[in-house]
Amino acid sequence: MTEAGAWWTLLAAPAMLLALAGLAAAGHAVLAARDAGRPVGPAAMVRPFTGVPRALLAQPRRLPAPDVLLWRAGVITVPVAAVLSTLVIPFGGVTVADLSVGVVWFNAMEVLTWAGLWLAGWGPDAAFPLVGGYRFLAQGLAYELPLMFALISAATGAQSLRVGDIATSQQGLWYAVWMPVAFIVYLAGVLAFSFLGPFAYPAGRDLAGGVMSETSGADRLVLRAGRWLWLAAGAAMAVPLFLGGGAGPGMPAWAWQAVKTLLVLAALVLALRRLPMIRADRYVEFAWVVLIPLTIVQVLVPALVDLNR
Amino acid sequence: MDVTGLVLRAAAARPHVLLATLPGGTAARLEAERVLRLRDWPLAATPAQADVLLVAGPDCPDLRAAVNRLWQDLPAPRALVHAPGAGGVEPALETGQARLGSRADQRPRAEEPGRTTRGGDAGGPHHQEPRGGEDHGEGHAGNGGSHDDGDGDHHHAAEARHGDSQAGPQDHHDGPEGHDGGNGGTGRGHAGHEGHGGHEGHGGHEGHGGHGGGGMEMPGGLPMADQGEDRDGLTLDQLHVPLGPLLADWPAGLTVRVTLQGDVVREAEVEEPPWSDITGREAFWVQPWLRAAAGEPVGVGEAARRRAAAHLDSLARLLSVAGWPAEAIVAKRLRDDLLDGAPGASVAPRLERFARRVGRSRTLAWMTRGIGQVSTEEAREAGVSGPAARAGGDVTDRYRQWLADIRRDVGRLEGPSPLRPAVDESPRGCWRDDDPPSAALIALLPNLLTGAELAAARLIVASLDPDPDELAAARGTVGAHD
């Protein structure tokens, strides 16, 4: 099996991720327009993107004593890590690099957002972002382990950490079907590492935007893009991990992959509007006492199946 | 090709608005929120995120410094507009957008040479001294000054177009402050930082010993955090963070100074609303009660409508603070429809859906359970008479009480009998001129906030949602009696 795809995949993967993220943001805008009683149409879809020229024009801001280097490093880490996670996500049988430790790679990139968001909160030397940065760490302590067990469930089912193998080992029966707990916990984890919707705790409105409250201009654009890029990356990864990758009747693999990814993305966008913010001070207890034992039992299921193969 | 001009216009298509609601500006805020919702102009929470600073409400000398502070923090392209009343909102927003998209308006200010010579705010507490406050505010007064009559809506459009509001505050800052430049400030900042690091290298953690300043020049002219006893029995750094006066989803003009250790409130101190001038301020939510008390005939239906809208407004705030913007916008829409005079039958189905979704949300109840406990007896003892007292419990109980009240009120929007202001409850409790219900709610805050996590503290304030306008209205009527 080849480790890596052709050179053009290096450009295609980030471009497709960006397109998916854009679609998610546009879909979110349409739902918001419907709730707010505005006309729903193509105009509502493109309006969020006026944020791009806004960000590019903005005059820089200088706070009294920011740690500019760490601040910016943190802000940039979030979207860059999202793009790097696409390295191992197969699309229609093509992967930028189908690493033998693909699952671990994805996990590692996702953990980079911990550093990124904490730095983004620390950098501006302002109270609300600081609290926001620490909030993400607390949230991380809650969502990370269940997410890891969910990833391990899929890897155990395939006895491989290679994402391509996990996708092909689901011939006939998707992991989402016989590992539903892992699938749901994974999706919750996606919302958590993209700090959107119920997991917008570090960027909460009660903190006037938390980690985002002092970012402006290009920094703000990059950080906001990072959120949606992570959501898109998480949705794309869900397909090979739990939904059988590109397998499906009648259509080429890439088409199935696209359909499944879009469906997962739509489900995530709908879900992030349906729930209020879940604060870590309550979620940590739930995650440790309920989710971790549940996901551990979930790992046991494919492990026992492996033994009987 | 004029790229910048093109991009400016594209960016101005959807400005982010920072809404600074002044005391007595509820009507203007409601109108602004309605217009912004329909135009899809997002409400920003901080200056860094905003393009337009919309000051809603009659000019308030005590808050000029605060408004000016926010305005200083907005990066270009930016525009400052003022809408003293509801009628001034739409023209003000138009003006703001036009200014954002106009090169002529953005360029001179952005390249103004004196721009960065504002001091690094080394003065610290100068917002507290009245003179400093006036200095700050004068530029703004140039903008707001012409509306001393306060209630003539036809003035607002003209006022919003006041050109000098752009340059005003700026001009003022160059002169009187006389600090050496902000540039120098940052230079110092960096030096300070390195010095700090060096300290640590030598003396391990003791490098932090310089906490509290003590004559040492600190980066940005600010001291480091000082220490204090913590509830865990440790001595830890504490941060002093003001909540209000100009904070999104927060009672307009209310200021609570909290001392944080980590993100837990160690101490909360409510500031006496320092509003020297209360002319032209109206308490929008209790208007029917004030009018009825003054002898005007007011129907129960009108009062019920106002009360339901007030509860929806409070709910929208609570949902926003609780991080559920999708439902907050639904609440705002229902509120706007009610205030618009929509018949109960047309609102009821949507209200039902909303009440079901929010009232039965297990997640929301889980997140608000046990926060801000006030039993009915405690509330009555503290002089609280409204839904907060009837609910008797935590944040969950209070928002469910609001939902129940709204459902009941929407059923009697057409009630013809006259309103008895002393008997029929106003949105936050029984209306009394000498002791408005919000005063008791505010008095509850310091005890409830102490020991709460910051997010919980915001939820507590939002679930009581005192209306500082009532205080001004009460003082106004009491003053009239004297």
Next chain:
Amino acid sequence: MSGSTAALSLLGVAALAVAGVYGAAWALRLSADPVAAAPFGSGLEPVEHAVSRFHVRWYTVTMLFLAFDMEMVFMYPWTRVIPAVGPGAVIEMFVFLGVLLAGVVHAWREGALRWT
């Protein structure tokens, strides 16, 4: 293209894109002169630097987390050897997890998972 070349190249592409955003912002911004802003304080001036020794009240959770995180280091390779090693692999791993979970239950009963 090997895996690491691909990873580094992808990092390069992402870095270029981010640099492009900052470059465009640099070229288009209305003014190179930064606004001297203060951290947001609801309209009031800050009284001190916000960076401080932040009291994270969930510090005990971090200890638990570390234990589990180390366990993950074993668990990733473990997924690949289950059939080769046989039932022993599964038993050992889940006994280990059970020990860790006992720790979680203890910490929970001590109230370490709650801090407000």
